[in-house]
Amino acid sequence: MATSKYHGRSSHTFKRMRARLLEESDLCWLCGQPGADTADHVVPLSVAPDLGESMDNLRPAHRGCNSSKGARIGFPRALPASRRW
Numbered sequence: 881m882a883t884s885k886y887h888g889r890s891s892h893t894f895k896r897m898r899a900r901l902l903e904e905s906d907l908c909w910l911c912g913q914p915g916a917d918t919a920d921h922v923v924p925l926s927v928a929p930d931l932g933e934s935m936d937n938l939r940p941a942h943r944g945c946n947s948s949k950g951a952r953i954g955f956p957r958a959l960p961a962s963r964r965w
Contacts, residue, residue, distance in 0.1 A: 916940035
């Protein structure tokens with residue numbers, strides 16, 4: 881099976897897996913807050929496209945947190961923190 885750059889985000893299988901993941905939990909694995917609305921690939925598709933449709937590689941995330949993480953692998957300890965002065 882040929883794997884395109886976007887295969888892991890646009891396939892019907894991925895969409896079903898994302899829905900199931902978000903039904904199980906809406907707690908963002910990146911910031912710890914509820915309301916996750918997307919699924920993050922822990923190991924990015926650019927690194928391992930074969931993991932694009934693996935439930936073990938998906939975690940619930942907010943769209944903004946997921947975007948801030950980018951294509952880094954694993955848990956990004958350096959996400960911008962909120963300023964409370």
